[in-house]
Amino acid sequence: MTEQINAKVKRPRGRPSVRTEQETRVLLIQAATEVFLSEGYAGTSIEAVARKAGMSTRTIYKTVSNKANLFRLVADDAIETGIAHLDTPSDVKTVEGAVLALARAYAHLVLGNRGVLNARAVLAEQSQFPEFRDNYLSSIDTVAEAFDRRFIAILTDCTFPDDVNLYEAATLLRSMINGAQREAVLNPSYDGTASAITAWSDKCTNFAIKALRPAKAAGG
Known part of the structure; x- marks a missing residue:
């Protein structure tokens, strides 16, 4: 025993x-x-x-030394993941398809439930915790800059009218997508479905592409 x-x-x-x-x-x-x-x-x-x-x-x-740095660690990880998602899928072969894929990836970052929850928390607590707001805004700026670089790189071999500014076009597209996030943050019952986010992203992208009026790609 x-x-x-x-x-x-x-x-x-x-x-x-x-x-x-x-x-x-x-x-x-x-x-x-x-x-x-x-x-x-x-x-x-x-x-x-x-x-x-x-x-x-x-x-x-x-x-990490404190809670602010812990949040920064989380935010930096989200940035790395978010930027990786902005890469063009290997099966996309056209310029328009690449822009659509880029915009969809960005839209799912900012309009997905996690992105909306983060934005809602910042809105509610920014006055009490300015370091929380500053870290969040820094993360958003980093992803936005990555989006702009990829947008310009995709379209760099296309020719456009002289008054077209690709940086402004990228900013316009991001702003249209972000507009839906502002509404989502204020709606406590928001539940961003993948299909709805993709549909909104494509609508914004098609408008932006139409506004650019690109000519035939150089060398094409």
Whole structure:
């Protein structure tokens, strides 16, 4: 009987497996993202994120020094993911198709439920936590700049009337897409479906492409 009990409590030798620094970072970002989205910036604490991630606050403080820096870590990760999504799919072969794909990727970033929740939280808490607002706006600017660069690169081999400014065209397209986000933020029952976001993006893109009136691509 004693041997059976000892067999049950017997544990493997050696130390338990330790997460790598990268694994800890990924787990921390995932947990912090969930807590920020569910509790808002004001309601989020390092302790709450630690519980969600299943790690100690000491481990978190080895990565970030405070809540503002934790949010920045989450925002930077979202930027990297967002910019990667702006790349043109390999199966897109036309200029118009590439612009449509770019706009759709951007639209799903800002009009998806996560994007709207982030914007809504900033609107509600920006006066109390200006660092929250500043980090958010910095993230938005970085993604917008990436969008503009890709938009211009896609259209750089096309010829247009002399009065066409591709940077202004990119800004116009982003502004039209962003207009729907402002409405979504103020609508507490908003639920952005993929099909509705794509339809809105395509409508904005078709308007922008028509306004550009591109001539035949150079060399085509």
